[in-house]
Amino acid sequence: MEKTNVPHVLFLPFPAQGHIKPMLSLAELLSHAGFHATFINTDYNNDRLLHNSDISSFHSRFPKFQFISIPDGLPPDHPRSGRLYIRDLFQSSRTVFKPALRQLLISLKEGKGPCQLPTCIIADGILCFAIDVAQEFEIPTLSFRTYSAHCLWTYFHLSKLIEEGEVPFQDENFDKPISCIPGLENVLRRRDLPGICRFENADEPVLQFFIKETSALTRASGLILNTVNEIEAPIITRLGSFFNKIYAIGPLHTLKSRINDSSASNSSNGILWKEDKQCLRCVSEVWKMGFDMKDTCDRSIVEKLVRALMDNKTEEIMASANKLAKLARDSIKEDGSSFINLEKLIQDIKSMTS
Numbered sequence: 173m174e175k176t177n178v179p180h181v182l183f184l185p186f187p188a189q190g191h192i193k194p195m196l197s198l199a200e201l202l203s204h205a206g207f208h209a210t211f212i213n214t215d216y217n218n219d220r221l222l223h224n225s226d227i228s229s230f231h232s233r234f235p236k237f238q239f240i241s242i243p244d245g246l247p248p249d250h251p252r253s254g255r256l257y258i259r260d261l262f263q264s265s266r267t268v269f270k271p272a273l274r275q276l277l278i279s280l281k282e283g284k285g286p287c288q289l290p291t292c293i294i295a296d297g298i299l300c301f302a303i304d305v306a307q308e309f310e311i312p313t314l315s316f317r318t319y320s321a322h323c324l325w326t327y328f329h330l331s332k333l334i335e336e337g338e339v340p341f342q343d344e345n346f347d348k349p350i351s352c353i354p355g356l357e358n359v360l361r362r363r364d365l366p367g368i369c370r371f372e373n374a375d376e377p378v379l380q381f382f383i384k385e386t387s388a389l390t391r392a393s394g395l396i397l398n399t400v401n402e403i404e405a406p407i408i409t410r411l412g413s414f415f416n417k418i419y420a421i422g423p424l425h426t427l428k429s430r431i432n433d434s435s436a437s438n439s440s441n442g443i444l445w446k447e448d449k450q451c452l453r454c455v456s457e458v459w460k461m462g463f464d465m466k467d468t469c470d471r472s473i474v475e476k477l478v479r480a481l482m483d484n485k486t487e488e489i490m491a492s493a494n495k496l497a498k499l500a501r502d503s504i505k506e507d508g509s510s511f512i513n514l515e516k517l518i519q520d521i522k523s524m525t526s
Contacts, residue, residue: 178236179525180208182290184273184302185316187214187244187261191296192221194318194398197424198294203234205518208287211237212273214244216252238287242272262298262381270301277309291524294396297324298381300388312524314419314517315392320453321404321411321420322356324397326365327386328414329353330379338362339369339379355410390414396517398422401509402499419517420510427504427514 181202185195196211203209213221218241231237245268246252246260279285290311295302297317306313317324329352333339336352346363353360362369368379389395394417401408401420408420421427503510 177525178206178208179291179521180210180288181521182210182212182293184212184269184293184295184299186265186296186298187217188258191318192217194424195294195296195316197428198316198396198421199237200234200428201424201514202518202521203237207236207291207518207521209234209237210287210290211239212276213239213241215241216244216246217241240276242276243268245269259378262378265299266301269299270305273302274305274308277305277311281309292393292521295392297389297395298385300385300391303388303391312393314394314396315389316396316398317389318398320399321397321407322453323366324386325355325407325410326353326360327382328411330369330383330386333365333369334374339365340372340374341370355406393417394419394520396421398424400500400503401513402503403496417520419513421514421517422503422510423500426500427510429504 181199183195183199185191192213199209199211218239222239244252244261245264246257250260251257276285277289280287280289289309292312292314293302293306294314294316295306297315300315303313303315330339332352333350338350338352341362346361348362349358350360350362350365351357366382368376368382371379392415395411395415396419397408399408399420399422404420408418411418502508505511
């Protein structure tokens, strides 16, 4: 990439499928807006991404886009899957990724890299070391959380859950309501909390990792969420107590349709593994568009829920699903909230150049 005054955004996703895919969608949108984009993957994930993508087609559409890979710090024989993989990545993200990012920025500052120093860094919300490194070079950082506002709001209250004795769980009553999270009183149950809340010890390193990373998020210049403002407005408003700027620009995979190119759907999908179509987000109690199987999926449970749907819930669920679908579709129109928030993000990054 030539060195110009065009904004240059460096993207740093956490090296897992559910984080890489939405980050790549965001990177494509900003590249389409005329920005230089540098996307950092681990060597392992970069190889998988290149293998599963039509890279020549991708670069023909995004000539100002480059992929850079760094080691993940794991031994060659590591299976790189499952919970152990994620746990190991939490550790290596600090010990390996942080110095690798610093060295890359040093090279760019000294003019040894293929492009100029980034205008800003968009980093995954659990890679907050990027904020520290960026500050050394006086580069603004935007944090990107790839899940819902409701989920992030819950993470901000992990310490409170521990203080109130809600976490770790004292018994196996997973249907017990959670009452100490403002705005979600008696909406969430134990089973709805993140899986890290099921550890037996509050000092569990993974749980403490998320508490520290979530707290560090507030030092970023802004927060990007892959959600729709109209669907999560009350919680997004509450998150405003932590962030000066919040950009709700979801659903990102649909917002990409603003890139008017027939090849957009198949050149780079960010696929590293076989697609998993399972759902989690509030579906049963908040958005009223599904049933909760309560961790159990067997013939009797499926039969019971199908009968309940056929007997008296069809109209309610269809109405809720249609309402949410309309909100999502409307959000990406030119006068929609996600489209407008994306434009605000683009203009704010442009203003960082000067």
